[in-house]
Amino acid sequence: MLVSSEQIIDALWETIWMVSFSLVFSVIIGLPLGILLVITRKGHLLENASIFNTLNGIVNIFRSVPFIILLVAIVPVTRFIVGTSIGTSATIVPLVFYAGPYIARLIENSLLEVDKGVIEAAEAMGATPGQIIFRFLLPEALSSLVLAMTIATVGLVGASAMAGAVGGGGLGDLAITYGYQRFDTATMYITLGILIIMVQALQSTGNILSKKIRRS
Amino acid sequence: MIQFEGVTKTYGEGSNAVNALSGIDLTVETGEIFGVIGFSGAGKSSLIRCVNLLERPTKGKVFIHGKDLTSLSKREVRSTRKDIGMIFQHFNLLNSKTVFHNVAMPLLLSGFGKKEMSKRVAELLDFVGLHDKADQYPDQLSGGQKQRVGIARALATNPSVLLCDEATSALDPETTQSILDLLRKINKEYKITILIITHEMGVIREICDKVAVLENGVVLEHGSVFDVFTDPKHQTTQKFVRSIMNDHLPESILNDIRNKKNNHVYRIQFTGSSTGHPLLSKISREFDLDLNVLYGNITEIQGIPYGNLIVEFMGERNQIQKALLSIQQQSITVKDVIHHAS
Numbered sequence: 001m002l003v004s005s006e007q008i009i010d011a012l013w014e015t016i017w018m019v020s021f022s023l024v025f026s027v028i029i030g031l032p033l034g035i036l037l038v039i040t041r042k043g044h045l046l047e048n049a050s051i052f053n054t055l056n057g058i059v060n061i062f063r064s065v066p067f068i069i070l071l072v073a074i075v076p077v078t079r080f081i082v083g084t085s086i087g088t089s090a091t092i093v094p095l096v097f098y099a100g101p102y103i104a105r106l107i108e109n110s111l112l113e114v115d116k117g118v119i120e121a122a123e124a125m126g127a128t129p130g131q132i133i134f135r136f137l138l139p140e141a142l143s144s145l146v147l148a149m150t151i152a153t154v155g156l157v158g159a160s161a162m163a164g165a166v167g168g169g170g171l172g173d174l175a176i177t178y179g180y181q182r183f184d185t186a187t188m189y190i191t192l193g194i195l196i197i198m199v200q201a202l203q204s205t206g207n208i209l210s211k212k213i214r215r216s
Numbered sequence: 217m218i219q220f221e222g223v224t225k226t227y228g229e230g231s232n233a234v235n236a237l238s239g240i241d242l243t244v245e246t247g248e249i250f251g252v253i254g255f256s257g258a259g260k261s262s263l264i265r266c267v268n269l270l271e272r273p274t275k276g277k278v279f280i281h282g283k284d285l286t287s288l289s290k291r292e293v294r295s296t297r298k299d300i301g302m303i304f305q306h307f308n309l310l311n312s313k314t315v316f317h318n319v320a321m322p323l324l325l326s327g328f329g330k331k332e333m334s335k336r337v338a339e340l341l342d343f344v345g346l347h348d349k350a351d352q353y354p355d356q357l358s359g360g361q362k363q364r365v366g367i368a369r370a371l372a373t374n375p376s377v378l379l380c381d382e383a384t385s386a387l388d389p390e391t392t393q394s395i396l397d398l399l400r401k402i403n404k405e406y407k408i409t410i411l412i413i414t415h416e417m418g419v420i421r422e423i424c425d426k427v428a429v430l431e432n433g434v435v436l437e438h439g440s441v442f443d444v445f446t447d448p449k450h451q452t453t454q455k456f457v458r459s460i461m462n463d464h465l466p467e468s469i470l471n472d473i474r475n476k477k478n479n480h481v482y483r484i485q486f487t488g489s490s491t492g493h494p495l496l497s498k499i500s501r502e503f504d505l506d507l508n509v510l511y512g513n514i515t516e517i518q519g520i521p522y523g524n525l526i527v528e529f530m531g532e533r534n535q536i537q538k539a540l541l542s543i544q545q546q547s548i549t550v551k552d553v554i555h556h557a558s
C-alpha cells in the first residue's frame with residue numbers, strides 16, 4: 001500500500017468537510033428556490049408565471065450540465081469567489097452549483113406532496129403566505145424533506161469524489177491518484193469501502209430520522 | 217348573514233371556460249342552518265368557496281353581515297376569514313401535529329399567548345368531546361373524531377359563520393348523525409350561522425332550516441325545508457326528495473293499477489295536526505267505500521309530522537269524487553297517482 005492510514009484519515013476529513021460545507025450552502029440556495037418553485041406555480045399561493053418560468057429554466061440548465069463538465073466550466077467563477085481553482089475549498093463552489101439546483105428540485109417535490117386541502121384550510125383560517133409556508137407547508141413536508149436531504153447528501157459524497165479527480169482532495173482524489181494511476185489496489189478498495197460505509201450510514205440515519213418524524 | 221348577489225364563477229377562458237355558477241342570488245339569515253344540495257358538478261363547492269373567497273367570483277358580490285368581501289384588500293379578507301370557520305369533507309388536518317396543535321393553529325396565527333391558547337383549546341376539545349385525545353395525532357383518530365377536530369379548529373377564533381363543504385360525506389351514517397348533532401348544538405349554543413353543502417338529502421332533512429337546490433350553477437328552487445320536502449316543484453328536487461322519502465310504488469303494482477279500467481289511486485299528504493285524525497276510517501264509513509292502502513309512511517320534517525299515503529279507492533264513482541272533495545276541504549293534499557307519475 002502506497003498511502004499511510006494518516007493520509008486516509010486526512011482524506012476522509014476532507015471529504016466530510018467538502019460535503020458538509022457544500023451541503024449547507026446548497027441548502028441555503030436550494031431551499032428558497034424550491035419554495036419559490038412551488039408557490040409561484042399556477043394556482044398556488046403566490047402564482048407568478050414569470051418568476052416560475054425563470055427559476056424553472058435556470059434550475060433546468062444547471063441540472064442538465066454533467067458535474068464533471070460543470071466542474072471545469074465554472075473555473076472562472078470559482079477563481080473569483082475563492083481566489084483559486086484547485087484545492088478542497090475550491091471544489092465547494094462547483095459542488096454548490098451542482099447540488100443547489102438539485103436540492104431545489106427535491107424540495108419542490110417534497111412540498112408538492114403536501115395535501116392541497118391543508119393549504120386550503122390554512123387559507124380559510126386567514127393565514128398569511130409566510131405563515132402558510134412556515135407553519136403548514138414545511139412542517140407537513142418535514143419527513144419527506146429529510147429523505148430528500150439524505151438523497152442530496154449521498155449525491156454530494158459521490159460528486160465530491162469526482163471533484164477529487166481534478167485535484168480537490170478527499171477520498172476520491174486518493175482513490176484516483178493512488179488506486180487508479182499507480183495501481184494501488186489496496187488503497188482503491190479501502191477508499192471504496194469507506195465511501196460505501198459513509199453512504200450506508202447517511203442513508204440509514206436519514207431513513208430513521210424521517211420515520212421518526214412521520215411516527216410510523 | 218350571508219348574501220350572494222348575482223354571483224357568477226367561470227373557470228378557464230375561451231373554449232375551455234366552465235360556468236360553475238351563473239348569477240346566484242341567495243340570502244342566508246343570521247342564526248340559520250342553510251343547506252345547499254345538488255348533484256356532483258352542480259357548483260356547490262364553488263358556491264361555498266366564494267363565501268370566504270377561496271374562489272373569487274368572476275362577477276357578482278358576496279356580503280357577510282352586510283360587508284362586501286369582494287371589495288376588501290387581501291389583509292382585510294384574511295381578517296374576515298377569522299370570522300368564518302370552515303370544515304371539509306377530508307378534514308384537512310395537519311398530520312404532523314397533535315390534535316392540540318391542530319386546534320391551536322388558528323389561535324397561534326392570531327398571536328394568542330400560550331396560556332390563553334391552552335385554555336381555549338381545552339374548552340373546544342371539551343365541547344366536541346375529545347378532551348382525552350389532545351396528544352394524539354390525526355392518523356390515530358377515526359373519521360368522525362377527525363371531523364370533530366376540524367370543527368374545534370374552525371370554532372377556535374369564535375366565528376359567526378361556519379361553512380361545511382360535504383362535512384359528513386366521508387362518514388358512515390351513525391357518525392354522520394353524531395356530527396350533525398354537534399353542528400346543531402353549535403348553532404343553538406353559539407348562535408353560529410351555518411351553511412352546509414351536501415348531496416345527501418338526509419343531511420338537509422336532519423338539521424337544515426332552509427334549503428336551496430343547485431343544478432348547473434343555477435338555484436332551481438329554495439325555501440324552508442318543510443315546503444321543499446312536501447311540495448318539490450322541480451324534477452331534480454323531486455328526485456332528491458324521493459331519495460329519502462322512498463315513497464314510489466314498485467313497478468309491478470303500478471302496472472296492475474294502470475291495467476284496471478277504473479283505477480282510483482290517490483296520494484294523500486297530511487301535515488301537522490291532521491296526521492293525528494283517523495281520516496281513512498271516517499271516509500270509508502261516511503261514503504261507503506273500501507280503501508286499500510298501498511303505501512304509507514309518516515316522518516317528521518323540521519319537527520312537523522308529515523304523512524304520506526297511497527290509497528286505492530274502491531266503490532261508486534260519484535261517492536269517490538265526494539270523498540276526495542271532503543278530504544280536500546280538510547286542507548289535505550290529494551293527488552292522482554297515475555297522473556302524478558309515482
Ligand SMILES: Nc1ncnc2c1ncn2[C@@H]1O[C@H](COP(=O)(O)OP(=O)(O)OP(=O)(O)O)[C@@H](O)[C@H]1O
Nearest residue numbers: 227228234236254255256257258259260261262263
Ligand atoms: N378549479 C377548477 N378549474 C376548472 N373547473 C373547475 C374547477 N373547480 C370546479 N370546476 C368545474 O366547475 C363545475 C362545478 O364544480 P364544483 O366543484 O363547484 O361542483 P360540486 O357541486 O361541488 O361537485 P361535487 O359534488 O362533485 O363536489 C364542475 O363542472 C367542475 O368541473
Ligand SMILES: [Mg+2]
Nearest residue numbers: 260261262382
Ligand atoms: Mg364539491
